[in-house]
Amino acid sequence: MDVLKTTLSNGLNIFLKEIHTTPIISHWLWVRVGSRDEIPGITGASHWVEHMQFKGTQQFPAGRLDKDISRDGGFWNAMTYIDWTAYYETMPAEKIDLGLRLEADRLINSDFDPDEVASERTVIISERQGHENSPIFRLDEDVQAAAFDQHPYRHEVIGRMADLESMTRDDLYQHYKRFYTPNNAILAMAGDFDSAEMLERIRQLYEDIPAGPSPARVAAPETPLSAERRVLTQGPGETVFVRAAYRAPHAQDPDFFALSVADSLLAGPSNLNFFSGGISNKTSRLYQNLVEKELAVGVSGGLQATIDPFLYDITAVVHPERSADEVIAALDGEIARLQDSPPKAEELARAVKQAQALFAYGSESITNQAFWLGFAEIFADYAWFENYLQRLAAVTPADVQRAAQTYLQPQRRVLGVYQPDGRPEQPA
Structure with missing residues (x-):
């Protein structure tokens, strides 16, 4: 209805x-x-x-x-x-x-x-x-x-x-x-x-509750990043983590959908719904080239629907016997591969299908249906939700390549490493 x-x-x-x-x-x-x-x-x-x-x-x-x-x-x-x-x-x-x-x-x-x-x-x-x-x-x-x-x-x-x-x-x-x-x-x-x-x-x-003044918004436009920023975080634990966070488009930007498919292809699709779980990312490029090659024990991506431009992040859990530098080099290699060559039609179709499936799973229950009614209105409108699957299906190999070339540049990112106290860095 x-x-x-x-x-x-x-x-x-x-x-x-x-x-x-x-x-x-x-x-x-x-x-x-x-x-x-x-x-x-x-x-x-x-x-x-x-x-x-x-x-x-x-x-x-x-x-x-x-x-x-x-x-x-x-x-x-x-x-x-x-x-x-x-x-x-x-x-x-x-x-x-x-x-x-x-x-x-x-x-x-x-x-x-x-x-x-x-x-x-x-x-x-x-x-x-x-x-x-x-x-x-x-x-x-x-x-x-x-x-x-x-x-x-x-x-x-x-x-x-x-x-x-x-x-x-x-x-x-x-x-x-x-x-x-x-x-x-x-x-x-x-x-x-x-x-x-x-x-x-x-x-x-x-009806009888009075309206209030429209609240002033404090959000200020950000100037583009002009160079990569690096962060080293130290603390307790035994595991090294790497996070690459790229400035990403807001939800109403047409490029949001192309980057969503790039995310699905690279790391497995991001879940936009805060209730449902994820799906396997074992067919993703980063899983195959970081986890299966034992550079990392886990990898994931994260792209959220937001009002203003936020971040697309890729997070890797570094293998105990490997280094953060090795993981970063492999990550950059996979991004460069996508920037240099658009994905094949079969791989793109699989990435789109996985993103669509995750979206559909997160929209099934009555609670999820009500969630989307309000959530989509926060950053766009309900038509955004209704058209989401079609917008993903319309993404082409060239769109994915262009999104990678535009948004996944080193000068657009913060590269962070979590290094546990007392753990020596593994040689690259």
């Missing part, structure tokens, strides 16, 4: 998709705020606000909701990324009104009790400390910071430790009030409902 799209008088965007295969509804509220909207001093505020949204309102005290949703056979959660924050409930169709009432209420009525803010500070600092035990997090943070000079994409979603220690309750509450308004939100639902009846219920809950 077609998607019902409308906007309330207060600016709330609504997307409703009827799916009558099972008596379940997935309900999402997306807020156009993420680490892209943070400045030094309040990095991590969007993620922290998401945590505070589970601390209750006058109407929905914190301890009650999890029990009520679980008792009714549903599940709920939230997530924060660089461009957005999203909240969702997937429940039996006859119980979804609880999710509707909850999100309408906490969009504007969250308490931000000072004691709860203090408690959550401890939780998030502990979460950050846990991340710091991960070599990949450490390397990713250093590479991202080196890749951007001005744009807020340069810092991690969880925020800098100094900001987590110094941010106040008022900082968080002002961030919440600035961005949590109906005109800065998207309500997306998929499942077993009548669209006209559901729209009327949404109007009852949201």
Whole structure:
């Protein structure tokens, strides 16, 4: 069935998709705020606000909701990324009104009790400390910071430790009030409902919430990189990692699709959906030439759909008996091969098919259908989702070669190596 799209008088965007295969509804509220909207001093505020949204309102005290949703056979959660924050409930169709009432209420009525803010500070600092035990997090943070000079994409979603220690309750509450308004939100639902009846219920809950001022965006255009930047990250562990992060196009750039196919060919397709797993990348060029030749024990690529140009990264786990330099040389050799010669039609068809399959697997469930209704609207529109498979199929060998020549140049990248403390570098 077609998607019902409308906007309330207060600016709330609504997307409703009827799916009558099972008596379940997935309900999402997306807020156009993420680490892209943070400045030094309040990095991590969007993620922290998401945590505070589970601390209750006058109407929905914190301890009650999890029990009520679980008792009714549903599940709920939230997530924060660089461009957005999203909240969702997937429940039996006859119980979804609880999710509707909850999100309408906490969009504007969250308490931000000072004691709860203090408690959550401890939780998030502990979460950050846990991340710091991960070599990949450490390397990713250093590479991202080196890749951007001005744009807020340069810092991690969880925020800098100094900001987590110094941010106040008022900082968080002002961030919440600035961005949590109906005109800065998207309500997306998929499942077993009548669209006209559901729209009327949404109007009852949201129509009287006033619109807020359009929030100012702090994202600044980045100047192009003119030379390769190198990062050496050191820390605990036994494994060496290599990450090559290239400045990549945003999701609405036509080149996004050509680079997506290049990613599938080189490293296996990237998963754009935050719920579903990946598929095997054993037919990819980098797996065959790094892992099968025992230069690395694993390799993966990552290309995300974002509002502004972000990064395409290739990450390799270096074999214990090989060096980072050997892995980098092999990686550069495979990229040069793609730049010099377009892929054969059979190899391209396989790469496209794998990317299409991963996309399809991540779009099957009712929860995933509702996810895509809102997610695509964050950085483009629902037509982007509807046309994605066709856009991949339209990519030609020449398109893939051109994407590699344009975006996978050394001067467009940050090259990072994680070197464990006390482990001597293997000779090349």
